[in-house]
Amino acid sequence: MNTLLNIETRNAVLLKMAELLDKERDAIMKINKGDLEAYDGDDISMYDRLKVDDSKVDEMIKSATHLASQEDPVGVERFSFKHENGMQVYNKTASFGTILIIYESRPDVTVEAAGIAFKSGNKILLKGGKESLKSNLKIVELWHQALKSQGASTDWVEYLQYNRTETQAFLEKPTQKLDLIVPRGGERLIAFVKEHANxxxxxxxxxxxxxYVHKEADLDIALKVIINAKTAKISGCNALDKVLIDENLPNKEAFIKTLISKLKEFNVQILGDEALVKFEGVEAIESYAIWYKEFLDYKIAIAEIESNEATIAMINKYSGGHSASIITTNNAVAETFMENVDTAAVYHNASTRFTDGSQMGLGGELAISTDKLHQRGPIGLQHLVTNKWYVHGNGQIR
Incomplete structure (x- = not known):
């Protein structure tokens, strides 16, 4: 078992990692070019996630540097109690132990997610997708250099070069202690991990x-937010896929026509219900199953809806439990929407693209959880810990 590294060592490793990422920037991008050239799929969001350019390296450096500046999440006192028999009881945060991160195509996860888990005192096991293998191995090599520079074991960050069969076997019967698994990727990956993990x-x-565009929406805000949430980053899990328009919206036809033309500027495929198909450029929604689907593409589904209540019911039935937004000038309607929509993040007059650890003030995230235990939404440094009870006595018995 690795003894917990003190906070000074953990911070020094992260700062060294930032320095090495900058120094090896060209080498990382050159290796990543090989991964990009070898990628033979046609999934544009996968390709987008796989690509490492200057700005991605800058983000990795920023993430490592910022993590080094944050307070230690381990050993934080959450509760204290003085027992009548004189015992002093504390509850403090503690690291999980070993965290396995399984992810697809994103070399930046090898820095950002691993960095968060490492800063919170955990040993990291990384299992990236085959499409990003060379990029990931290069970044793990930098992790090992950073660890060695501070006299720490390279065991703290380990890369698992497993195929699907080997990964399944490891999930079912781990060959080392495993305390938590975080899958980062599409629904198939998540379902695979849930099925086999122990x-x-x-x-x-x-x-x-x-x-939801409510009948009292500011239409300029609605247009601006929809275009941003749909087109700014289609590979983001916080991108927008579905728009519901209040059937009582004033100037509804003009608004819909403007929205269609703006979406078409970005070559977005527009699917619509029976009220929308009469507009040029809208294809008919063929099945209700489309409302369950996450697109990760230049594609959007739009429908008319009769009320805030109907919208809440529809979102709670079909959404992924991630993010939802209402555009309205009516604060009471917005409050009802936000209290009753069952998603990790709810927005009033803002883009869903802000469901992100750094955007929400956490300084980065390991993942965005759509579970309700133990943390919902962006999982930051302070959430990647469990807790432990410390009891100090001098011979007390019960």
Missing amino acids: CPVIISGRGNNFL
């Missing part, structure tokens, strides 16, 4: 996010 799993983010 320890707690944090379910990270099926998107399928909804936005």
Whole structure:
């Protein structure tokens, strides 16, 4: 078992990692180019996640540096109690132990997610997708250099070069102690991990996010938010997939026509219900199953709806439990929507793209959980800990 590294060592490793990422920037991008050239799929969101450019390296450096500046999440006192028999009882945060992160195509996860788990005192096991293998191995090599520079064991960050069969076997019968698994990727990956894992799993983010344009919406805000949430980053689990428009919206036809033309500027495929198909550029929704689907693509589904109550019911039935937004100038309606929609994040007059650890003030995230235990939404440094009871006595018996 690895003894917990003190906070000074953990911070020094993270700062060294930031320095190495900058120094090896060109080498990382060159290796990543090989992964990109070898990728033979046609999934544009997968390709987008796989790509490492200057701005992605900058984000990795920023993440490692920021983590080093944050307070130690381990050993924080959450509760204290003085027993009548004189015992002093404390409850403090503690690291999980060993965390396995299974992810698809994102070399930045090898820095950002691993960094958060490492800062919170955990040993990290990484299992990335085959499409990003070379990029991931290069970044893990930098982790090992950073650990060695501080006299720490390279065991703290380990990369598992397993195929699907080997991964399944490891999940079912781990060859080392495993305390928590975080799958980062599509629904198939998450379902695979849930089916085979023998320890707690944090379910990270099926998107399928909804936005409701209420009859008292500011239409300029509605247009701006829909375009941003749909097109800014289609590979993000916080991207927008579904828009519900109040059937009593004033100037509804003009608004819908403007929305269609703006979406078409970004080559977004528009699917619509029977009220929307009469507009040029809208294809008919063929099956209600589409409302369950996360697109991760330049695709959107739009429908008319009769009320806030009907919208809440529809979102709670079909969404992925991730994020939902209402556009309205009526604060009471917004409050009803936000209190009753069952998603990890709810928005009033803002884009769903802000469901992100750094955007919500956490300084980064391991994942965005759509589970309700033990943390919902972005999982930051302070959430990647469990707790432990410390009891000090001098011979007390019960």
